[in-house]
Structure formats: C-alpha cells, structure tokens
Amino acid sequence: MMGDTKTMNMIEAINSALDIMLERDPDVVLMGEDIGYFGGVFRATAGLQAKHGKTRVFDTPISECGIIGAGVGMAAYGLRPVPEIQFADYIYPGLDQLVSEAARLRYRSAGDFICPMTVRSPFGGGIFGGQTHSQSPESLFTHVCGIKTIVPSNPYDAKGLLIAAIEDNDPVIFFEPKRIYNGPFSGYYDRPVEPWSKHEASAVPEGYYRIELGKAGVVREGEALTILTYGTMVHVVQMVVAEMGIDADILDLRTLLPLDVEAIERSVKNTGRCLVVHEATRTSGFGAELAALVQERCFYHLEAPVERVTGFDTPYPHSLEWAYFPGPVRIASAIEKIMKD
Incomplete structure (x- = not known):
C-alpha cells in the first residue's frame, strides 16, 4: 500500500496524508481559516481544495469556537472533520467545545455517538512569534480524558500518525512543531541534525500507511x-x-x-x-x-x-x-x- 517513497518535509508529508484520506474516505472534510484557496498559512493544505472541491476543503470565519463546534457536530453526524487551528495559541476559544463536548460525546451518549475529529495545529516556537504564536499547550489536552494528543517529530511519522488519527473514532489533537516544518532547523546550529529518526528524513512513502497510536x-x-x-x-x-x-x-x-x-x-x-x-x-x-x-x-x-x-x-x-x-x-x-x- 505504501508504494514508492518521495522526498518530503513535514509540511509535504502532512499534505500527502490529507490528500490520501480525502481520496479514500468521502466523509473526510477539511476546514479552517485560509486553508482552502490559499492553502493555509504554512501551505499544509495547498492544492487540496482545487483537487477535492470546496465542499471537502473549505474556509471558515475567524472563530475557533465555531470551527471546533462545527467539527463536533459534523463528527456526531458521521463525518470525519479535520479542522485546522492556525496557531495553537488560538485554540483556547474552542477549549470548551473540545473538553465539554468532543471529549465526552462517546461517554455521555453511552456509545451511541462518537467524535472522530482530528484538530491540526502548528505549535511551539521557531518563527519569532512570541506569546501569541509560539505556545506549547500539549499538557492541557493530556489532562482531558477522551482526547488523544499527538506530536510528530519527522515527516515519516507525521504522515503515518495523521492518517491513523483521522481514522480513529475519538477526537485527536495533532500538534505540528512548526520549527521543523521545512526540514532540520537552521539559523541556530552550524549544521542540520541527522538522522531525524530511524527513518530517513526524506524517505516518505507516497501511498497509504499508518503508525499505531x-x-x-x-x-x-x-x-x-x-x-x-x-x-x-x-x-x-x-x-x-x-x-x-x-x-x-x-x-x-x-x-x-x-x-x-x-x-x-x-x-x-x-x-x-x-x-x-x-x-x-x-x-x-x-x-x-x-x-x-x-x-x-x-x-x-x-x-x-x-x-x-x-x-x-x-x-x-x-x-x-x-x-x-x-x-x-x-x-x-x-x-x-x-x-x-
């Protein structure tokens, strides 16, 4: 299923995962601020609206509460939404929807409803964004029963974990370290850090594969x-x-x-x-x-x-x-x- 490999950075690997899931599952939809025509502030969704249409990949108002709330409703009705929160720092207006609704839906309904929603968000430093674009709030979500929290460190893992997250029947927070979006970090060290992991940094399968959560x-x-x-x-x-x-x-x-x-x-x-x-x-x-x-x-x-x-x-x-x-x-x-x- 994995097929040939291709040189990818993390942004490209994430884009590939989203593209594959849009093709494989008609219930998968992407939503968020500027993710459609523009392709996202970091270009993670570039080209996906043109390929899959405006009903599958669409822009939303600047309302994190609305984005996540709509995602919860979509998930409850059988879709697999993948909302993007443009920066992790902006996820807080949607925190009540995540904690009080998404995380508890399966349990409150005695299993009658599930919430297969994956919330993607760039997090951490690396762009000199300061207090409003650089926070790392992962511990907030690991404290919430019913939500899974993922942080990949390389392109191979990012793609396999994102596919597994989208296929999971529980809500997932998928934090993407923007400092390594485009490859080994530069400007701070004299050389790239190799190897990224046990997998070659650039060797990402073009096809479908998943990494167990x-x-x-x-x-x-x-x-x-x-x-x-x-x-x-x-x-x-x-x-x-x-x-x-x-x-x-x-x-x-x-x-x-x-x-x-x-x-x-x-x-x-x-x-x-x-x-x-x-x-x-x-x-x-x-x-x-x-x-x-x-x-x-x-x-x-x-x-x-x-x-x-x-x-x-x-x-x-x-x-x-x-x-x-x-x-x-x-x-x-x-x-x-x-x-x-």
Whole structure:
C-alpha cells in the first residue's frame, strides 16, 4: 500500500496524508481559516481544495469556537472533520467545545455517538512569534480524558500518525512543531541534525500507511541513559548525545496520550537514569507527568534523580526565542549531572 517513497518535509508529508484520506474516505472534510484557496498559512493544505472541491476543503470565519463546534457536530453526524487551528495559541476559544463536548460525546451518549475529529495545529516556537504564536499547550489536552494528543517529530511519522488519527473514532489533537516544518532547523546550529529518526528524513512513502497510536519511536538505543522527548526536541537531543558521545536510549514519545508506558518503563529499568526534555514551560508541563511515572514504576532501578530540561516559566519572548528553547548547553549540563550521580 505504501508504494514508492518521495522526498518530503513535514509540511509535504502532512499534505500527502490529507490528500490520501480525502481520496479514500468521502466523509473526510477539511476546514479552517485560509486553508482552502490559499492553502493555509504554512501551505499544509495547498492544492487540496482545487483537487477535492470546496465542499471537502473549505474556509471558515475567524472563530475557533465555531470551527471546533462545527467539527463536533459534523463528527456526531458521521463525518470525519479535520479542522485546522492556525496557531495553537488560538485554540483556547474552542477549549470548551473540545473538553465539554468532543471529549465526552462517546461517554455521555453511552456509545451511541462518537467524535472522530482530528484538530491540526502548528505549535511551539521557531518563527519569532512570541506569546501569541509560539505556545506549547500539549499538557492541557493530556489532562482531558477522551482526547488523544499527538506530536510528530519527522515527516515519516507525521504522515503515518495523521492518517491513523483521522481514522480513529475519538477526537485527536495533532500538534505540528512548526520549527521543523521545512526540514532540520537552521539559523541556530552550524549544521542540520541527522538522522531525524530511524527513518530517513526524506524517505516518505507516497501511498497509504499508518503508525499505531500509543507507540513510542526508538530513535537511538543505548545503555547509559534514557531520554524521553518529542517534537522539535528530538533533534536537539540527538545532536547533544552525538557530540557528547553518551550511550543514550532516546525515545520519541510521538503520542503523549495514549502514552507508551511499557517502552518508558523498559528503557529506564535498563539504563537506571532518565532525562526528560520538552519545549513547553516547566511547571505542570508534560515532563512532570513523565517524571512521576518513572519514579512510580522504576524507583528501585534508578541510579540518579530524574532530571527535566524545559522552557522557562515565563511568557514566551520574541527576541530571546533561541534562549528560551532548551538548547545544547542546558541539555548537556543535565546529562553531566545525571551521569555523575
């Protein structure tokens, strides 16, 4: 089913996934601000309206509450809507619709209705967007029962996970790290970070394939240290580990909910040390949940306390964006601390 591979960045892989699902399932519809004729602010839906028509790929008013609310109604009546929220920072007006309606529809109706809706949204930093275009709100959604939360880190995973999300019968939040939309990040490091994952960055099958939700990706196998991360930080971690020569086991969580607890437990029990890295703010970030989980399940195997490297507990800065990111210096310092204990 997968067919030949093609060189794709993450934007192109997402576009390919949407194109395939529009072709395979007549119930799939795309909706959002500027996603139709214009093809989206990041061009993720470019060409899809021209190919599939204005009833399948259509623009909406600037109303996140309306976009998600309409999506819930469409899903309840049998469609598989894929709303786009232009930036994750703008998802909050639709939060009540997601939490009170989408997440609870299956349970409130005793299974009579489902909500197969996938909400796509660019998130995180990378464009100097500051407080209104750079937030990472993933932990808000992992706290909500009934919603699945996905954060891919490379084009291959982005396509396979998005297809699986659209086919899932529960609502899914699909956060896309815009810092790596167009390939390995540039302007901050002297060279691209390779490899992206166990798959070649550019080798994305042109056809249909899916990646099971709830399964972490093993980016690198090692015996000395477990690093739990996702999204953009997968690439930063890989670079630091390569430069330090640390025999680290790097897990790309990919789906934060459902979480691959078995993979985490297996890795930490083997290495005895654990570092968590994410871009979101530290307090109540998803890393706190990961650290608690590791402590509960792996305490007697730990050789050192679990460490976290995260964004700072401050509003997102415009001009100091690269200082806000968990970068090589802070990650390397945390690794050195863990390995000394």
